[in-house]
Amino acid sequence: MGIDDRAPGRPRSREADAAILDAALELLIERGAVATSIEQVARRAGVTRATVYRRFPDKAQLLIATIEAAYGDPPPTQEIRDVEHLLTGWASILASPRLRRLLRRLYGAIEDFPEIARAYQRMLGQQRDQARRNVFERARDRGQFPPDTDSDVLLDLLTGAGWQHLAIQPDNCTVEDTERFLRAVLHQAGYRPDGYRQQLVPQGQQPARPGDKE
Amino acid sequence: MGIDDRAPGRPRSREADAAILDAALELLIERGAVATSIEQVARRAGVTRATVYRRFPDKAQLLIATIEAAYGDPPPTQEIRDVEHLLTGWASILASPRLRRLLRRLYGAIEDFPEIARAYQRMLGQQRDQARRNVFERARDRGQFPPDTDSDVLLDLLTGAGWQHLAIQPDNCTVEDTERFLRAVLHQAGYRPDGYRQQLVPQGQQPARPGDKE
Structure with a gap:
């Protein structure tokens, strides 16, 4: 027997929600x-198609809710403390098979369901992206990135770089390797955890470039 | 009547090749x-399935040949003159809907046919990527990138950045906008067309950082 939701709001209904999204x-x-259909989802969740359609009018809405549930609520802005925190968090996502x-x-x-990508961006991406931009701007203002960043x-x-990592690296990559990859990309993009202003340059010496060995 | 290849090597056979790949x-x-099948390809090309299978033992082989034909032969290394040439070439590809x-x-x-991505990389990507790496290394040695690039x-x-552009920008983007996007990415990655060594820094002044306004 499958799970159904004849008593909305009750445990049985929440159970059906979770089974459908899983x-x-x-x-x-x-x-x-x-290649995913509402019918397949209903069958695998052990509910009727009507149970799925009552919650999600079409496949796009269902998949959007699925992604939202998979990621959890996006973290509020202040939760990303700094670039190091962002880096380790991103690495742990990219190292999860x-x-x-x-x-x-x-x-x-994106190609067949552009509305999923748009909704994903609207619901989860914007807030998260703004939090990330804030982190980059604070880091720049602290001198960890070039001033015109x-x-x-x-x-x-x-x-x-994340898309590229997903495309070329094996799915059993470690968190450490992934963090090394992202760190190399950020280094090339001018990130210096210790800041540019801490370089001591004697008078008359060539001006320091970010790539110079210290 | 469809095209067939009962006379291999003759114009009719080359016609079938082209029709299948198109x-x-x-x-x-x-x-x-x-969602693409050999049967659909045969039908659209106006040939029999046997005609397709005689050339391509499976769908992966057919799709690899298709991509190869769509891109043309990869350009030899020396054809990418410098970063500017690479930039404009890349922008024109990324601006083609x-x-x-x-x-x-x-x-x-990548997810369902990793062998296509691998074969694509083996046949087209490696040579092109090496040409691009050479361009970057020459530019670095000329002082257009930080020395530890x-x-x-x-x-x-x-x-x-190309994958990200394909994901977020509209398909009717102009070559100019696309080039501006890629140039901004390369700027953030330390690219300075006029080179770092041309900055004049008086003694005693703060060392120049790549982001400083000149």
Whole structure:
């Protein structure tokens, strides 16, 4: 017998919610957005199709809710303390085989379900991206990035590096290797944890460039 | 009547080759790798399935040949003159709506057809990537990048920025806007077309950082 939701708001209904979202997440990761159907989700969750449709009018809405549930609520701005915190957090996401597959599926869905990517960005991305931009701007103001650093460009650059990592690195990569990859990208983008202003340059010496060995 | 290849090596056979690869490219862009079948390709090309299978033992081989044909032969190393040349070439690829869709389909295929991504990299990517790395290394040695620039990191960073551009920018973006995006990313990554060594810094002044306004 399957789970149903004849008593909305009751435990049985919350159980159905969770079963539907779990099933949808599994199917999204296994098969991708195009190959996942409401019918398959209902079958795997052990509920009727009507139970799914009562909650989610179409597949896009279902998949958006699925992604939202998979990520949890986005952290409030102040939760990302600094670039180091951002780096280790990002590395742990990129080193999770399950999230790697989900993120690639999200990218793969852009073509056939642009509304999923848009909704994802609207619901989760904007707040998280703003938190990240704030972190970059505070770091720049502290002298950890060159003064003309553009936080939008930096965010695109690091997000892009994430897509590239998802494309070329094996899914069993370690958190340490992933952090090393992201750190190398941020170093190339001018990040210096100890700040530029701490370099001591004697008079008459060549001006320091960020790449100079100290 | 469809095209067939009963006379191999003759014009009719070359015609069938072209029709198959054209049809496969259209279907790959429209539907993606998973939803494209040999049968659909044969039908759209106006050939029999046997005609397709005689050339390509499976879908992966067919799609690899399709991508190879779509891109043309990779340019030899010396054809990318410098970073500016690389930038404008990359921008023109990223501003082509057809190539944008193809590239997103390629990314989307990583999950279900990793062998396509691997073969693509083996056949086209390695030589092109080496040419790009060489360009970055020459630019670094000329002082257009900080001296500790890592050409592998730079290539991942710029390739990633391309994936991010494909994900967030509209497909009717102009070449100019695309070039501006890539240039901003390269600027953040330390690229200075006029070189770092041309900055004049009087004795006793704060050392120049790449981001300082000149």
